Amino acid sequence: MDLGRALQGFWESTGLVNFTWGQTVMILVGLGLLFLAIKKKFEPLLLVPIGFGAILANIPLAEIANFTENGFIGILYHSGVENGLFPLLIFMGVGAMTDFGPLIANPRTLILGAAAQFGIFVALLGALALGLTPWIDFNLFDAASIGIIGGADGPTAIYVTSRLSPNLLGPIAVAAYSYMALVPIIQPPIMRLFTTKKERMIKMEQLRHVTQLEKILFPISVLIVCIILLPTATPLVGALMFGNLAKESGVVNRLSDTLQHALINIVTIFLGLSVGSKMQADEFLKLETLGILVLGLIAFSIGTMTGVLLAKLMNKFSRHHQINPLIGAAGVSAVPMAARVVNKVGQEENPHNFLLMHAMGPNVAGVIGSAVAAGILLAIVPVFG
Amino acid sequence: MSVMQQGLVLMVTGIAVVFAFLIILIIITKFLSVVVQKYFPEKAVQIKPTSPVVQLSGSTPGSTGRGSEPATGAQIGAGAQIAAAIAAAAAYSKR
The missing domain is CATH 1.20.5 (Single alpha-helices involved in coiled-coils or other helix-helix interfaces)
Structure with missing residues (x-):
């Protein structure tokens, strides 16, 4: 009897023998993400699947994240993240959940959504500069994908990266989603730094009522502008506006309901697990990852800053309709978290100042803005590369 | 470049x-x-005259007796209930 050999075979197939230190570290990181999600309630909808995916992907021998071994998360990743499908499905759901009303009522806040995209391009330059150092190897494609983290829009970041530099999908997706979760921590100090107490207390006039017809015409006109100016952005903008029209038209409530709930929830599960699974030790524990995390943070902070500064600049030109510069910070997408943060910071100065609806304007403008920026990167980078 | x-x-x-x-x-x-x-x-949304203010304070008792709206009785009941709920909420918030 080969009992000895059988026991040895079993021993060699236990997790205990096959763990590498990197896998142990990444499983601890996954547990850390779960702790943040469950105990600290940081974006649990994202961090629970991501954290769990990170744990599953680092189990030795199981090959859960390996597509060629038919690992189940590997299959999810291959079929929806690698080709950019899941981000677009998420965008449909986001569109169906978005109310462009505040933006239509106060269209000039659209410009704040543009200002906050500065961070994308500053981080792009930063990544190129890092690429010149001997330790880190970033080309223009990588730099564009890293910059888009500054759009603070997870689906957009994943979509662009899957097109431009798929090898960086893991760290970029993790950075994009972590910074979205960390909005309440990253943004307020920057917002306070660039505004005075008086500015933070500015009250804005109430938004007018927006008719249904305006809400129906808005997604269509955005799509038309996009078709004419920037076809490379139409997958993202098209998905967003389809979802929004399904909601605002009022005639396909069943579809809108599915987009807002069932579809986006299912895709969030798939996307979260897939993103988490890219936190594999051998791919993740590199110097490049650290660079991406730092640059992402810089991109995000600069976007917040430029949004606030442009809002202040707008006040210089229009004395009658003052805007509270805090709402500029919401220009970095991250819907609706960034708008909630604006409201909270505003209420710290004046508990009776309700900025939430005002901040929703730049907030949804930021989604359009980062989709447009993504379209530009997708259009120009391959030409240079 | x-x-x-x-x-x-x-x-x-x-x-x-x-x-x-x-x-x-x-x-x-x-x-x-x-x-x-x-x-x-x-178009301004037409509010049917079933709001409690109209029905309860209206001094035209005959208006409900036309029989053109079979659900009027039930609507008055609902309106009165809403009015009572609003009054209760207002009283509660003043405490």
Whole structure:
């Protein structure tokens, strides 16, 4: 009897023998993400699947994240993240959940959504500069994908990266989603730094009522502008506006309901697990990852800053309709978290100042803005590369 | 062109296009809003005279007796309930 050999075979197939230190570290990181999600309630909808995916992907021998071994998360990743499908499905759901009303009522806040995209391009330059150092190897494609983290829009970041530099999908997706979760921590100090107490207390006039017809015409006109100016952005903008029209038209409530709930929830599960699974030790524990995390943070902070500064600049030109510069910070997408943060910071100065609806304007403008920026990167980078 | 130059070109075009796109969108949105508000104003929603104020304070008891609205009785009941709920909420908030 080969009992000895059988026991040895079993021993060699236990997790205990096959763990590498990197896998142990990444499983601890996954547990850390779960702790943040469950105990600290940081974006649990994202961090629970991501954290769990990170744990599953680092189990030795199981090959859960390996597509060629038919690992189940590997299959999810291959079929929806690698080709950019899941981000677009998420965008449909986001569109169906978005109310462009505040933006239509106060269209000039659209410009704040543009200002906050500065961070994308500053981080792009930063990544190129890092690429010149001997330790880190970033080309223009990588730099564009890293910059888009500054759009603070997870689906957009994943979509662009899957097109431009798929090898960086893991760290970029993790950075994009972590910074979205960390909005309440990253943004307020920057917002306070660039505004005075008086500015933070500015009250804005109430938004007018927006008719249904305006809400129906808005997604269509955005799509038309996009078709004419920037076809490379139409997958993202098209998905967003389809979802929004399904909601605002009022005639396909069943579809809108599915987009807002069932579809986006299912895709969030798939996307979260897939993103988490890219936190594999051998791919993740590199110097490049650290660079991406730092640059992402810089991109995000600069976007917040430029949004606030442009809002202040707008006040210089229009004395009658003052805007509270805090709402500029919401220009970095991250819907609706960034708008909630604006409201909270505003209420710290004046508990009776309700900025939430005002901040929703730049907030949804930021989604359009980062989709447009993504379209530009997708259009120009391959030409240079 | 060095990589940094490419990056700078990308930055300038990128920012310019994002701003141009959203400024065009501002103009279009404003234009559409003006057109819609001028030519297609939203009709004010007709509120049927079943609100408790009308029914309860109205000194025309005959108005409910026309029989044209079979559900009137039930509506009065609902209206009264709502009025009671509002009064209770108001009283509660004043405590």
